[in-house]
Amino acid sequence: MTELTITGLTAGYGATRVLRGVDLTVPSGSLAAVLGPSGCGKTTLLRVVAGFLRPMAGEVKLGGRVVTSLAPERRRATVVPQEGALFPHLTVGANVGYGLPRAGRAQRVAEMLQLIGLAGFEKRKPAELSGGQQQRVALARALAPAPDLVLLDEPFSALDAGLRADLRADVRRVLRAAGTTALLVTHDQDEALSMADVVAVMRDGVVVQAGPPDDVYSRPVDLGVATFVGEAVLLPAVASGGSAASALGTIDLTAEATGSGTVLLRPEQVNPDLDGEGVIAKVLRTSFHGHDATVTLLAGETELVSRVPAPLRIAEGDNVRIRVSGRGRFYPAPMKDTRSTHDS
Ligand SMILES: Nc1ncnc2c1ncn2[C@@H]1O[C@H](COP(=O)(O)OP(=O)(O)OP(=O)(O)O)[C@@H](O)[C@H]1O
Structure with missing residues (x-):
């Protein structure tokens, strides 16, 4: 269990600044949803936290450990991308076990498949799964190495509305059961309000308000947040x-x-x-x-x-x-x- 603390984060591409001083704390074991309009910098924030993009200034801390300059693989943070994340030629079991130490791998894969409700699917190929099942396998793969932090980048965007609602509830349950701190990027306010412990509303590269969903909905800090959330x-x-x-x-x-x-x-x-x-x-x-x-x-x-x-x-x-x-x-x-x- 690990708290994520982001302080004064500034980042961008070339000379263009996209993040302009992001501050956000995600308590250990909670799910924070970063909500904001297209282009406000949500994915950029996720990329900096994952270690794929070096910030110009600011700090990322995981469980008290400063990880700002660490390589992605040394952060103990894994990513569930939008779609197409699975290796198509590998079985479900091999996808979930990818990169795990050989000792104990089979057991860990079985545990993870049990957790996501796909026990017995080890031998299937991704193409033999529904879109929702594929995203659950991607989540299992992200959780398999017992990371300190899971980063989810619009993980339900390719699914239809009914499936998305089911999967949201499943993902929430699985993350709670695993006790993993998580950061979810979304532009879907229903998703943010229904899943997150903390909703962080981003606008123009800063977090303008962060708090429990009910707080952000009932007590928006300004009219912009009021009209964007609900x-x-x-x-x-x-x-x-x-x-x-x-x-x-x-x-x-x-x-x-x-x-x-x-x-x-x-x-x-x-x-x-x-x-x-x-x-x-x-x-x-x-x-x-x-x-x-x-x-x-x-x-x-x-x-x-x-x-x-x-x-x-x-x-x-x-x-x-x-x-x-x-x-x-x-x-x-x-x-x-x-x-x-x-x-x-
Ligand atoms: N690799 C890149 N090089 C240059 N500019 C980029 C790059 N990636 C993103 N940008 C720009 O940075 C800004 C923020 O992009 P980002 O993807 O973080 O936004 P977002 O909030 O995740 O948007 P969306 O909801 O549409 O995914 C946009 O103006 C985008 O055009």
């Missing part, structure tokens, strides 16, 4: 004390504030109903997702999204009343766009 309803508002005046009426705030700015609500806090007492809004669109539905509403000039449990009692064109549940978070920042935003 869907956001952003309302221009004027705060005074513990509440703010907005297009949805007076909204209770999580903390006292004064002046103009933006209130953040999550779509599940916006409850449209055919009767009631709240502000009137028009239903512009509805979109059914099975377990719930999203409803796009127009309240005055403000368009916003609501998430409601199915079955849906309202339809396009209805006039509804909006009740806000819980409190809004106030950001004393000007807002460029009055529409609510969707996940990017």
